[in-house]
Amino acid sequence: AGEGLLSRLVLGAPRRARRGESHDENGDADTALLLGANGGEKHHRYQSLRDVQAAPAADLSSSASAEASRPRTVSASPAERPPSTRSFRGTATTTPRSAAQWSSDDEHEHDEEGQHDVTVFRALFSQKVYIFLVLCMTSMYFTVTGVQFWGTSYFMVTLEASQYMTNVLFVGIAATGPTLGVFFGGWLIDAFGGYHGKAQRALALQLCLMLGCCSCLCAAPITFLNGVYTTALLLWMTLFFGSSILPACSGITVSSIPRQHRPASSSLSLVVFNLFGYFLSLVLSGYLMQYFDSLGGCDDGCSRRLGFRIVLFWPFTSMVFLMSALWAAHHQRNQQLQARALHERAKPPPVESRGGLPVTTV
Numbered sequence: 001a002g003e004g005l006l007s008r009l010v011l012g013a014p015r016r017a018r019r020g021e022s023h024d025e026n027g028d029a030d031t032a033l034l035l036g037a038n039g040g041e042k043h044h045r046y047q048s049l050r051d052v053q054a055a056p057a058a059d060l061s062s063s064a065s066a067e068a069s070r071p072r073t074v075s076a077s078p079a080e081r082p083p084s085t086r087s088f089r090g091t092a093t094t095t096p097r098s099a100a101q102w103s104s105d106d107e108h109e110h111d112e113e114g115q116h117d118v119t120v121f122r123a124l125f126s127q128k129v130y131i132f133l134v135l136c137m138t139s140m141y142f143t144v145t146g147v148q149f150w151g152t153s154y155f156m157v158t159l160e161a162s163q164y165m166t167n168v169l170f171v172g173i174a175a176t177g178p179t180l181g182v183f184f185g186g187w188l189i190d191a192f193g194g195y196h197g198k199a200q201r202a203l204a205l206q207l208c209l210m211l212g213c214c215s216c217l218c219a220a221p222i223t224f225l226n227g228v229y230t231t232a233l234l235l236w237m238t239l240f241f242g243s244s245i246l247p248a249c250s251g252i253t254v255s256s257i258p259r260q261h262r263p264a265s266s267s268l269s270l271v272v273f274n275l276f277g278y279f280l281s282l283v284l285s286g287y288l289m290q291y292f293d294s295l296g297g298c299d300d301g302c303s304r305r306l307g308f309r310i311v312l313f314w315p316f317t318s319m320v321f322l323m324s325a326l327w328a329a330h331h332q333r334n335q336q337l338q339a340r341a342l343h344e345r346a347k348p349p350p351v352e353s354r355g356g357l358p359v360t361t362v
Contacts, residue, residue, distance in 0.1 A: 120264045129201070129256045129332070132325035133249050134269045136212075139318030140242050141277030143219070146285050146311030147235065148174055154308050158301040161228045169232045177239035185211065185244030195252050198336050202329040204252065208245040209322050215241035216315045223309040242315060245322075252325075285311050 125131060151173070155166040188207060189195060195204035218237040225231055257265045289307035292298045298306070 117264075120261055121268075123261055124257070124265055124268060127256055128328035129325050130253050130265060132321045132328060133253045133256075134272055136318045136321035136325060137246065137249050137253075137269075138272055138277040139314055139321065140246065141273055142281040142314050143242065143311055143318075144178065144239065145278045145281040146308070146314070147239065149282055150285060150304070150308050150311065151235065154304050155228065155231070158304045158308070159226060159228050159231060160301075165228065169228070173232055173236045173239065177236045178243040181240040181243035182247055184240070186247040188244070189248045195248055196255065198329065198333045201252055201256070202326065202333050204248045205322065205326040205329050208248050209319070209326055211241050211244045212315065212319050212322055215245075216319055219312040219315055222312050223305050238312070238315075249322075281311065281314075 152166055152170050155161045155170065156163060161169075185208075188211075189204050192203060192207060193200050195201050215238050218234050218241065222231055222234045222238070225234075253265070253269060254262060285307045288310055289303045292306045293300065293303040
């Protein structure tokens with residue numbers, strides 16, 4: 001009976017609240033009924049139930065009183081806050097910068113970038129091996145471009161070869177000569193140990209100098225000959241030996257530069273190749289041909305021969321730059337050997353022990 005009364009008491013509380021009955025009065029009446037039916041134990045259980053129900057209300061009231069007693073700080077309105085600490089949706093922002101401040105910052109950044117560029121180019125121009133090799137390859141590109149552009153007209157106008165023979169010979173010269181030369185040069189340099197290290201770099205440049213001299217010797221007599229097949233053979237050998245130095249020279253120009261300056265070195269070398277190699281070859285040789293033709297005492301064949309001679313004698317300038325690069329590489333190698341010798345001398349002499357006593361060997 002006590003358990004049923006307790007469940008009726010709990011489940012019937014919402015109904016009594018809807019009818020407007022007083023919860024406290026019904027609670028007292030039910031308490032008296034429980035005391036009469038089941039004694040103090042049931043009363044104790046019901047009293048515990050009332051304490052559990054009343055606990056959340058007590059916690060809420062205590063937290064509300066604590067919140068009311070806590071001192072509050074009145075925050076300033078957005079208009080009263082300092083301009084540099086105004087917030088928008090909880091994120092602190094700064095006041096908009098003026099146009100003069102932005103322009104001064106941009107000028108400062110441009111000045112820093114300009115100083116950095118100047119420092120990089122100074123470092124590049126201090127690398128003598130890199131500078132001389134870039135000039136050497138520029139001269140080689142000058143010759144290759146001139147041969148590929150003026151070769152067919154030289155065969156047909158100056159040597160008076162047929163168009164069919166000219167096309168067949170020139171396709172064989174321009175397609176196979178440079179390609180086979182690049183493969184041969186790379187294989188030769190690898191067979192002698194490559195170009196990594198200052199000693200191997202000097203050795204690779206010596207091999208390149210030998211190949212370049214062979215190219216110059218083949219190119220020198222071309223414009224003094226009138227045979228079609230002899231001219232074609234010498235042109236093929238000129239392109240073969242000239243292109244064989246390009247793999248080693250290209251690799252050394254990259255490896256001789258510190259890693260942080262390599263992007264700038266690549267950009268500078270490409271600009272020099274395009275301006276003073278490919279572009280200058282066609283402009284200079286074409287202008288010289290027009291100039292010789294305008295003199296009056298030279299026909300088209302003569303003017304083509306003289307202009308083409310300038311193109312084929314240009315590799316001699318590349319040999320001058322290649323010898324300068326070899327001299328700079330030998331100088332760097334000698335400095336490395338001297339530094340290594342000084343380092344060996346600075347080491348303390350080894351200590352030997354004889355009969356339990358340390359003995360220093362000199």
